[in-house]
Amino acid sequence: MIKVLFFAKLRESLGCGSLEWPVQEPLSLKDLRDQIIVRHPEWEPDLCAQNVIAAVNQAVAAPHEVVQPGDEVAFYPPVTGG
Incomplete structure (x- = not known):
C-alpha cells in the first residue's frame, strides 16, 4: 500500500486529501500517477498540470523515481512564502 496525499489547491480541486493505493511491487x-488517473480520469488535468510537484517520503521526486509499498507520495502545487 502507498499513502498518497494531495495538498493545498490541488486537494481542493480534487475533493480528496488522501488515499491508500494498493501496490504489490515497485513502480x-x-x-x-497514471494508475490513479485511470481510476479517476476527471483528475487528469489537475494531476498532470505542468506545475504540480511530487514528493516521495517527503523529498521532491522526478517522474522516473521508484515508489514501493510503504512509501508516502504527495502531490502539491508550488508554494510561495514571504
Missing part, C-alpha cells in the same frame, strides 16, 4: 512515480 515509477509516473506509473502511479
